[in-house]
Structure formats: structure tokens, C-alpha cells
Amino acid sequence: MNWVVRVPRAALARDGALAVVLAVVGMITAGEPVPALLAVGAALPLAARRVWPLPVACITATATAAYLVWGYRYGFILVSFAVAVYTAALLLPPRRAVFVGTFALAALLAHVIALGGRSGLGGLLPGSTWAVLPFAAGWSVRIGRESAALRREEQARLWAYEERLRVAQEVHDVVGHGLAAITMQADIALHMLPSRPEQAPIALAAIRSAGRAALDELRATLSMVRExxxxxxxxxxxxxxxxxxxxxxxxxxxxxxxxxxxxxxxxxxxxxxxxxxxxxxxxxxxxxxxxxxxxxxxxxxxxxxxxxxxxxxxxxxxxxxxxxxxxxxxxxxxxxxxxxxxxxxxxxxxxxxxxx
Known part of the structure; x- marks a missing residue:
């Protein structure tokens, strides 16, 4: 299964910087060693979020679920979680994106079931928001980009059709010009042949040159409409x-x-x-x-x-x-x-x- 996406180096550098910032802020705001370690574990994988969006989203969701199940309150770690879910919805194929979104939602709500009475069903709504909104945002951006790509492809097909019409006119012009030149030189040769036969080779050479030029242009033009x-x-x-x-x-x-x-x-x-x-x-x-x-x-x-x-x-x-x-x-x-x-x-x- 291929989860890898090719990414420019500049984007990788930006993701690395984002991961470090989220890890440092998450560690500072966590206070205690265990939540700080989990916050770092959720943030650092984001450095590869565009290269391996599916594994990164699963790792970040798992670290966030462990953080919440451990009994810690909602904190900065959820920002890392939201970034991972957004990236998965944006970059993964639809089925894998839905799988990641479902997994992330289940992981985020695991603490509601695990903590039972301490959290209660009241934790479902805020927990779902942190998963649903980033996923919806990523999916919306994805649909917008795909729609733009389809519009560009349709425009390209329209230009291709118009180009074929243009090439048809080009073929008419090339053939018409070439035949006119050849006919003119042939008339000259026939006219000069009885009285000045020494001029006939010059006219024939001009006919050959005009024919070759017309054929070259015709080949170059017709190459555009081959199937x-x-x-x-x-x-x-x-x-x-x-x-x-x-x-x-x-x-x-x-x-x-x-x-x-x-x-x-x-x-x-x-x-x-x-x-x-x-x-x-x-x-x-x-x-x-x-x-x-x-x-x-x-x-x-x-x-x-x-x-x-x-x-x-x-x-x-x-x-x-x-x-x-x-x-x-x-x-x-x-x-x-x-x-x-x-x-x-x-x-x-x-x-x-x-x-x-």
C-alpha cells in the first residue's frame, strides 16, 4: 500500500518548523512530564505529514487519545491532532481519508467511554468538534482543488478542439500555397522549354524546392492532429x-x-x-x-x-x-x-x- 506523497523540499522545511513549534508549545503548556511527552509525540510526526499523511494521522490521533484517556484536560495537543486530521482529509484518497477521519474521531472520543462518569456524554460534542471541523475543512479544500483541476482540463480540451480547427485551416493554406507555387513554376518550364530549354532545369529545381517546403510544412502541421x-x-x-x-x-x-x-x-x-x-x-x-x-x-x-x-x-x-x-x-x-x-x-x- 502506497501512503507516500512527493513533496517539495520547501514544504518539508515548513512542516518541520511547524512540528517543532507545536511540540515546544505543547510541552510548555502541558506542565507535567507525561502529558508533555505525549504532546511532543503528537506534534513531531507532523514534520512528515505530507509525505506519510495516513501513518502520521494515526500516530497523532493515538497520542492524543492516550493523553485524554490518561485523564488530562483538553489542551494544546488538540492543535496537533487537528492539523493531522486536516492533512489526511486533504491529501489522502477518499476512502483512506474517511478511514482516518473515523479512526481519529473514535480515538478522540475514547476517553468519554474510558472515563465514564467523570466525563460523561457531555464530552462527545466538544470532542467531535476537534475531529469533524478539521476533516470538513480539509475535504472542502480538496474538493475545491479537484474542481479547479477539472475546469483546467476542460479548458485544455476546448483549446485542443479549437486548435484542430486552426490546423485544418493551416493545412488548407499550406497545400494551396505549395500547389500554387508548383503550378506557376511548371507553367514557366513548359513555356520556356521550346525556346529556351536551358532555363527548364532552373524552373524544375524551383518546383522541387517548393514541393519539399510544402511537404515539410504539411508534416509539421499534421503532426499536431495525430491521434x-x-x-x-x-x-x-x-x-x-x-x-x-x-x-x-x-x-x-x-x-x-x-x-x-x-x-x-x-x-x-x-x-x-x-x-x-x-x-x-x-x-x-x-x-x-x-x-x-x-x-x-x-x-x-x-x-x-x-x-x-x-x-x-x-x-x-x-x-x-x-x-x-x-x-x-x-x-x-x-x-x-x-x-x-x-x-x-x-x-x-x-x-x-x-x-x-
Whole structure:
């Protein structure tokens, strides 16, 4: 059974600090050695509350139950208990979360049964509050996050549908332009062949060049609508190799410390790089493109070429599609002429972190 959750180091440091504070305050307010020891035992496991939420909640609930069954009054130890229950409700799968909530409630109310007449049924209500309210708060935050994730996924599907419509128009434009160029050069060759046959090879070479360019653009465009699963960062090397086959020199640099990305972010990184390279192939007149993927708090994708750019930049549909993909995940895309020459696209995609 896998209870472990991957957590950023910064979150672990915050949890460690929280556990120490709760342990120190609980020990000071307890007064006597036994309740102080139980308060420390309930608080310190919270340092790993996001890594092992289920065992931590069980340990903290057990220490709290022992504290109350021992006959001590409600105290600061219940803060540690509430944090553990909240975390379990937030991070665990629903069935395990319900199990932990039930176990915590039973453990917290054990002193009512154990103490009998000294506590009485009047202890049920305040005891239940310390378990039910943190669990309800954690569950509510969890539902809110899941709903937000579903909305982002739905938005991503909508953008994908709209992109397919855009790609259909792109296919029409590519094929129409390529056939028009080929037809024009063929007419020239047929016209020149009787009187100036030495010019025919030049026209035929232009036909070949136009055909190859149209095929390259068509392949790049149609690759967006294949029904195959979209690659992620791991597929960038193959994408760069295919683009290099068009005569465009592409250099790829991916950070050494590769992070495990959510599937939606991983796919979006690939699509943004793919769209940026396709735009370079079609519009930039570049000879070299540098692709950089860096990992910080966010994933930062930069595509820079050495091609020409217009003095006044007007964003096209390709840039709008990249921006839409990024915005669906809460990110941004900046595109425009690079001060060092050429054109630059920079996308910043946030990576959701497990937090409480």
C-alpha cells in the first residue's frame, strides 16, 4: 500500500518548523512530564505529514487519545491532532481519508467511554468538534482543488478542439500555397522549354524546392492532429531531430535536474516547442534555433531563432494558440523580436505543488 506523497523540499522545511513549534508549545503548556511527552509525540510526526499523511494521522490521533484517556484536560495537543486530521482529509484518497477521519474521531472520543462518569456524554460534542471541523475543512479544500483541476482540463480540451480547427485551416493554406507555387513554376518550364530549354532545369529545381517546403510544412502541421498520445519533455529530442531534417539547425538544452511534471504541463511544454519551431520553419527565414527548458518554481521554455523579424510585431494564430495553452494552466507566453536579433518565444508554466 502506497501512503507516500512527493513533496517539495520547501514544504518539508515548513512542516518541520511547524512540528517543532507545536511540540515546544505543547510541552510548555502541558506542565507535567507525561502529558508533555505525549504532546511532543503528537506534534513531531507532523514534520512528515505530507509525505506519510495516513501513518502520521494515526500516530497523532493515538497520542492524543492516550493523553485524554490518561485523564488530562483538553489542551494544546488538540492543535496537533487537528492539523493531522486536516492533512489526511486533504491529501489522502477518499476512502483512506474517511478511514482516518473515523479512526481519529473514535480515538478522540475514547476517553468519554474510558472515563465514564467523570466525563460523561457531555464530552462527545466538544470532542467531535476537534475531529469533524478539521476533516470538513480539509475535504472542502480538496474538493475545491479537484474542481479547479477539472475546469483546467476542460479548458485544455476546448483549446485542443479549437486548435484542430486552426490546423485544418493551416493545412488548407499550406497545400494551396505549395500547389500554387508548383503550378506557376511548371507553367514557366513548359513555356520556356521550346525556346529556351536551358532555363527548364532552373524552373524544375524551383518546383522541387517548393514541393519539399510544402511537404515539410504539411508534416509539421499534421503532426499536431495525430491521434497518438502527445509526447512530453522526453519527446523533445525526437522533435528536434525531425526539425533538423528540414535543414534548420536546432539546439536543445534541457535542465539536468528534470522534474516530474503533471501530464497536462508535460504535454503543453511539447506543444509549445512544436508550435514555435513550426512558426520558425514557416516564417522566420532562420538558420538556427535554440530551445531551452529550465526548471525552477515554474517550467520556463524558451525558443530563440536567428531569423528575420518585422519592425512591428503582430502576433499570429500560432502565438495565440501557444498563449491559450499556457493560460489554460495558469501560465503565460511572451513572444516578440529578440534584442540580440531574431525572434524569441518564452513560456512560463506553473507546476502545482502539494500543499496544505
Amino acid at each position: 497518438e498520445p502527445t509526447p512530453g519533455v522526453a519527446g523533445l529530442a525526437d522533435l528536434v531531430e525531425r526539425m533538423s531534417g528540414t535543414g534548420l539547425e536546432v539546439a536543445l538544452a534541457v535542465a539536468d535536474t528534470v522534474r516530474a511534471l503533471p501530464e497536462a504541463v508535460d504535454r503543453t511544454v511539447y506543444r509549445i516547442v512544436q508550435e514555435a519551431l513550426t512558426n520558425v520553419l514557416r516564417h522566420a527565414g532562420a538558420t538556427r534555433v535554440d530551445v531551452d527548458v529550465a526548471y525552477g518554481r515554474d517550467v520556463i521554455v524558451t525558443v530563440r531563432d536567428d531569423g528575420r523579424h518585422a519592425p512591428v510585431y503582430v502576433p499570429g494564430r500560432g502565438i495565440a494558440g501557444m498563449a491559450a495553452r499556457a493560460e489554460a494552466l495558469g501560465g503565460t507566453v511572451e513572444a516578440g523580436p529578440d534584442p540580440e536579433g531574431g525572434f524569441r518565444v518564452c513560456a512560463r508554466l506553473p507546476v502545482p505543488a502539494v500543499s496544505a
